[in-house]
Amino acid sequence: MLRTPLRRAIAATAAATALALTLAACSGAAEAGESGGGVDAASATDVTAFGSFEALETAAKAEGALNVIALPRDWANYGEILDLFAERYPEIAINEQSPDVSSAEEIQAAKTNEGLDTAPDVFDIGLTVALQNTAQFAPYQVQTWADIPDALKEPTGLFVGDYGGYMSIGYDSSKFPAPTSLEDLLTPAYKGAVAINGDPTQAGAAFAAVGLATVQSGGTLDDFQPGIDFFGKLQKAGNLLKVDVTTATVASGETPVVFDWDYLNATHQADNPAWKVVVLDGTGYAGYYNQAINKSAPHPAAARLWQEFLYSDEVQNLWLKGGARPARMAAMTEAGTIDANLAAALPEAPAETVVPTEKQSAAAGTLLGEKWATAVQ
Template sequence: MLAGIGLLAAVTVGLTGCAGSGGSAPAASGGISEAKAKTATSAADFGGMKGLVASANAEGHLNVITLPPTWANYAKIIAGFKKKYPKIAITSANPNGSSADEVAAAKSLKGQSTAPDVFDIGTAVLNQNLGLFAPYKVSNWADIPADFKDPAGKWYYDYTGLMSIGYDSSKVSTPPTSFADLLGPSYKGKVAIKGDPTQANEAASAVYLAALQSGGSADNIQPGIDFFSKLKKAGNFLSVLPTQATVNSGQTPVVLQWSYNNLAFGAAGGSAGNPNWKTVILPGSALGSYYNQAINVDAPHPAAARLWQEYIYTPEVQNLYLAAGAYPATLAAMQKNKTVNEATLKTVGEPPANFVQLTADQATKAGTLLSAKWRAAIAG
């Protein structure tokens, strides 16, 4: 179990999203021109943070995408941005979408005011679409470890959880202690993952953890694909996208997903959560996968996009990630600078020593194998 995971369920997770209406992106009167904003690589290009804020206020809008309110505290994060910058409305599109959906939206909406300005995107999909991202370095660039960011600033890690098993204790009499348990008859028709592993990083990470737990490795995820093939043949694998509603109704009584999302489905979800929902981190290798922040090279609101990135990497927001059970990218720097919320960190627990994350090359290789093998593995 993740240290303090039972206590973490008491951490409040915001459950109401914030959205604004769409709008066009005018030239940044009161700041630099829109053309210059699109090529700005730091706040210095705006004359400093005051200039960046002025330019973003002139645009008056920000489009984010695939940020569920309960995911890593994004309801509070979005609400905090709106409170801090009230002249900037936010449209939060397709909150339950995948990393692949983010890319598809950027391509199909290119040149339109509704295109996404920023991405929160999985590594495998990011690496396949590097041409979509604009270089930009946030003011506390040095707080992000060197191996957590692109040297040019096209992307940078923001947070990671640990891949976990969530289950409804009122419907699962024997708690899972291993992946092998999930193949048993008591789990028939009960196990779900967060979408298509060839499209969604969270779903792919469930396969990667299955590989680690079944004799595979970050360099060999085939055992994970084989596990899900067995799960399907046993009649235990559900082709249902799990949500709070499917968890509460009992339709998806077991879900493999990030720890912060399983926690949000339980008591931490407040009145909307399932009080019987438990979260398990299996012993052995703990699988994480940092998501990446990036700016759309064709962002319709380029200054607001850059201001969002500055906001995301403040200790305020990095601590909000932590409060949801997600380890922020700047955690080490915050500990050194004494800006981390120590009470929250104590509740969540330090990142595990046996943490495994696929490298960019490993994720690309794994994604290629999934694309070739996944559908055949779960056919029938």
């Protein structure tokens, strides 16, 4: 996910640059993988390996730390989620590393720092990057596993969808008319104004913008070429703005029209009171971010406790508070544990919605790697 300093646009695929993380000595937890009581936390695939949830908590507290990466505090309410974990488990220090990097850079950080106590314990990544890096993950199934739709989870728990939304267009309504179609964005009214956040071969929101352009152009998710062609036209028209979107760029007007997830675009209303968000009529493009555990996590019990925490009723409702749609939303609605007021406040979903499959995401990632740079140069 390319996490820009504030409401950013997300991760998925390809090559990344090594992160400048401070190197430290190997930790005993990373080498042994054992938690209190002799449990091999690094090999635990569910809570029963610890004997009980309380025993998992005890093991995580004994490790004393959790390394997270690419979690901007203003992204889908992560700030409140992180603070709640810190409040609930004061014995576990949360090390918030490189909040604004991409999904691909998360994986690179794990590889660069493998065996060190600075390595990330957990990942929050786009689907394409997840599919390309399953060898980096440890399988784990949370206690609420059955509530997560099969389409959102790798069967063994290597990576699992957690929160998502719809690709949208945010715009400064004081300067631009509301776009009603992609064709509007090709007109002179949007000259040098339309941004996607990052490179779609590395950033998930940018990847999804191409997916949206594909289905809004009459194509299907089996072939992203129509979406690539649209952005090629946007570039030729002089309307594509190659600037990463941040709070500052929106507040200053540098990025006045932005493709991004609806829950992230909505947060820019705090940066610009004239900022509005539209989900185009017709076929909508939805996507989820995925949670995964680093197979070489220096704090393997804390990593698993973090997963349990994220998929609890309380935190699933906190995603909802951030404007995102939690993975367990349907099951929680049926059980009566969803926050009904927050659910009712979500934007209306498009009549027709598409979500890329693993196969489609992988194929699109390959195509983008081959065609994107040439199309927008």
